[in-house]
Amino acid sequence: MTQQGVRWIADQVLALAPDTASRKAGSKLGAAGPWSEAGSSDEGTVWGQCKGSGSKPYQTIVDIADASGPAYKCSCPSRKFPCKHALGLLLLWAGGEVAVPGAQQPPDWAEQWIAGRRKRAEDKRTADAGGSGSGPGDPEAARRRAERRAARVTAGATELEQRLADLLRGGLAAAEQAGYGLWEETAARMVDAQASGLAARVRELGAIPGSGPGWPVRLLEECALLHLLDQGWLRREGLPEELAATVRSRVGLPASADGPPLRDRWLVLAQYDTADSKLTTRRIWLHGADSGRTALLLSYGAAGRAPELALPVGLALDAEVSSYPGAGQVRAALGEQFSPPAPVPIRPPGVSTAEAAARYGEALRADPWLDSVPVTLDRVIPTPDGESWQLADADADAALPLTPSARSRPGLWRLVALSGGAPVKVFGECGHQGFTPLAAWPQDAGAAVPLC
Known part of the structure; x- marks a missing residue:
């Protein structure tokens, strides 16, 4: 396919899978047996018919050149995007x-x-170029709505401060006896106050009591961060504008990507989903080949459904991104794409483990509530550390521990196999719990290997 340069590899296809079950099912359909009339065009589309349990085969088509990532259409009844047939077709095409x-x-x-x-x-x-024809909303009405919401958030933050004070006054041991219901009630109050960010942090507090040795220390730390966020909101008028924007974002107020568009060749470093009972959140990390900037795209789907935005890991796209406001924020919005994703020999520059830890410390000055920062480690070796694992510098006596979540992922064993005891380059998230590897490259040559 001329617009793609070369066909994707299997890892890049499987990185699009919405879950592990789809990845396994799609892999089984990546052989020619069930397929007929398969083909592809120079415009970036792949199609084929897959024999299923019914009398008629499933008609499957993928538009790889779509501006927001691959788009899929299949006559099967699955509600997953992409479904197993789309994954199987792309694996067949990659062959x-x-x-x-x-x-x-x-x-x-x-x-x-x-x-x-x-x-x-x-x-x-055409509509975007010509305008929708409707004038802007009433700015005075928008200002009044913003003031009413700010007043509700302020009331919620004030109530939360009182509840934190009651908790500390009664002693942290009482938190374990109270159970999760107290925290869920408090979180519901924050939702009523239209402070979704505060509600999410309160729910995280509820999971700490009784969570293992040292939980009172962890609970006190999280209470302190929540208190800091409350105070940041209540005193936001005296904060620098960028820090005030960070506080508004952390509290849960919506913001738009109003930064100037930055056009670059954006390498897709990693893509992974996290889900709760109401929402699936997809995180896509990008690296600008010319700007050197790292950007985070967020997209959302209703519970049980994958978000629509999906980009193939290891490929690069010529596109614009616009940043969101806030000190130290890396979140951005994907704008116009000028060509489909294509393979390029781009790798982000790497740093040592000590430099990665220092980078996270510096980022905390701008955003104290930051869990982690994106970092690429250069020449590190996955090494056992008792019952845990760490990434050790090949050229220095230093290492970063892997986070508990990383140690339980299948991607750890892919990283160990890729390394084979030799140094590799690893991209991931570095934070207070350690390092979570998301993609890796062999030291000499080769495409990115997804680890999530």
């Missing part, structure tokens, strides 16, 4: 020209879907 030949003319059923997508995209560009 080469024999199973999925290129430069083909799509069949009618695929052509109709492609034409519809292209027309909707063109209509949207």
